[in-house]
Amino acid sequence: MVLMGFVDTVDLFIFNIFLSSIYIGTWLPVFQVFSIIKKEKHRQTYGLELIASENFASRAVLEALGSCMNNKYSEGYPGQRYYGGTEHVDELERLCQQRALEAFGLNSEKWGVNVQPYSGSPANFAVYTAVVEPHGRIMGLDLPDGGHLTHGFMTEKKKISATSMFFESMPYKVNPETGYIDYDRLQENAKLFHPKLIIAGTSCYSRNIDYTRMKQIANENGAYLLADMAHISGLIAAGVVPSPFEHCDIVSTTTHKTLRGCRAGLIFYRKGVRSIDSKGKETMYNLESLINQAVFPGLQGGPHNHAIAGVAVALKQAMTPEFKAYQKQVLANCKALSNALIDHGYKIVTGGSDNHLILLDLRTKGTDGGRAEKIWRLVQLLVTRTLAQVYKSALRPSGLRFGSPALTSRGLVEEDFKKVAEFIHKGKLICANLSQKFQEQVAGIRAEVEAFAGQFPMPGLPEL
Numbered sequence: 001m002v003l004m005g006f007v008d009t010v011d012l013f014i015f016n017i018f019l020s021s022i023y024i025g026t027w028l029p030v031f032q033v034f035s036i037i038k039k040e041k042h043r044q045t046y047g048l049e050l051i052a053s054e055n056f057a058s059r060a061v062l063e064a065l066g067s068c069m070n071n072k073y074s075e076g077y078p079g080q081r082y083y084g085g086t087e088h089v090d091e092l093e094r095l096c097q098q099r100a101l102e103a104f105g106l107n108s109e110k111w112g113v114n115v116q117p118y119s120g121s122p123a124n125f126a127v128y129t130a131v132v133e134p135h136g137r138i139m140g141l142d143l144p145d146g147g148h149l150t151h152g153f154m155t156e157k158k159k160i161s162a163t164s165m166f167f168e169s170m171p172y173k174v175n176p177e178t179g180y181i182d183y184d185r186l187q188e189n190a191k192l193f194h195p196k197l198i199i200a201g202t203s204c205y206s207r208n209i210d211y212t213r214m215k216q217i218a219n220e221n222g223a224y225l226l227a228d229m230a231h232i233s234g235l236i237a238a239g240v241v242p243s244p245f246e247h248c249d250i251v252s253t254t255t256h257k258t259l260r261g262c263r264a265g266l267i268f269y270r271k272g273v274r275s276i277d278s279k280g281k282e283t284m285y286n287l288e289s290l291i292n293q294a295v296f297p298g299l300q301g302g303p304h305n306h307a308i309a310g311v312a313v314a315l316k317q318a319m320t321p322e323f324k325a326y327q328k329q330v331l332a333n334c335k336a337l338s339n340a341l342i343d344h345g346y347k348i349v350t351g352g353s354d355n356h357l358i359l360l361d362l363r364t365k366g367t368d369g370g371r372a373e374k375i376w377r378l379v380q381l382l383v384t385r386t387l388a389q390v391y392k393s394a395l396r397p398s399g400l401r402f403g404s405p406a407l408t409s410r411g412l413v414e415e416d417f418k419k420v421a422e423f424i425h426k427g428k429l430i431c432a433n434l435s436q437k438f439q440e441q442v443a444g445i446r447a448e449v450e451a452f453a454g455q456f457p458m459p460g461l462p463e464l
């Protein structure tokens, strides 16, 4: 059945090959992509996926993503398109917007949403384009401290992210002693730097953000507050971590991390009254037109309607009791993993986690994160080395990030995560003590990991 799609596209080739040759080797190139996908499916099924930004989308999401919605051009917005034949695409985009607001408990009089961003990075760039003039100032958590590239990342030598080339960026940091965001220093620096926009959002931070404090700092400087909830949007939709919406002007997100949809981005923006001055004069938000224009025609062309379809399906799933139970399990599993690793003698940055990820500090374990990550990779344990290692961070030169969302989607519970912690520890032991038996040891653990992982069901399309 599933093969049909592939055969469809190559049936002429097959026919020709069939006529001209019966040599089986000739057939193989025809199925090149199919065979690569099969290998990837195998890798995902028999490995332990601990990369905190990844997840396994449902079959329904993938089917919507693989649908005919891919074929349609629809530049513009519902009701104002530059193409004909968009009546169904309009209906889809409106439905997706409605579900996005509903999934996060938002009133459509106070909030609007743009569902067209291709992913999280373009969504952030669109926000800056909308509300910060060229070379205007932004402040985000520095990348080595757990922020994202698109929060204005640069080094002493080079502007790395386009968000630091086209906007002026001054990062804020975590306190190197505690691992928590240093809000006091952010407040001080914001008073000097006068940012137009402050970003509250992280890719590599295991604690809740104090949005109240961030909003207060933004207000002191007349800055907009953007929450980039890319990593935690699923947790927020389920109500298991604090929501940023009450305190922020704009909220951006990806849809494929804890939210479990396909790869895309969303931008939520406030509507209505922004502020009232001492004389009672109201200032209104004008974010809706600024953000919509920044996404299209500012930065993007035609929306990815197949992705919007996948996101709409994921958002409906995100409103079910099962999704809430899933997110609670994500948190419980993360705690179980954290505690098990602490029991094995590991040091966790901040001593634990409020969300779906932990940061392991390997400095005390006589090895660096890079080497450990390579060995874990060899035994099919997938984790993330923090970019802190590439861009030298004093705090986390050996930082490694572990997340629970993907394996929780496969049905693992707390007990299983204890087992995962054992595999992590076994891998680490080989790493600390490289012996001549290295190859054998790796093969042994890898076989155990594959047997363990293979027991758990895999969401998605059965064959692909």
Ligand SMILES: *Cc1c(COP(=O)(O)O)cnc(C)c1O
Residues within 6 Å of the ligand: 053, 119, 120, 121, 122, 124, 147, 148, 150, 201, 202, 203, 228, 229, 230, 231, 254, 264
């Ligand atoms: C993942 C992430 C993004 C970017 O998402 P892409 O889809 O990879 O472009 C943006 N911000 C944060 C905080 C992220 O974690």
Ligand SMILES: *[C@@H]1O[C@H](CO)[C@@H](O)[C@H](O)[C@H]1NC(C)=O
Residues within 6 Å of the ligand: 433, 435
């Ligand atoms: C390292 O390996 C050697 C030889 O196999 C062994 O004697 C020693 O106990 C090991 N050390 C650790 C810390 O595991």
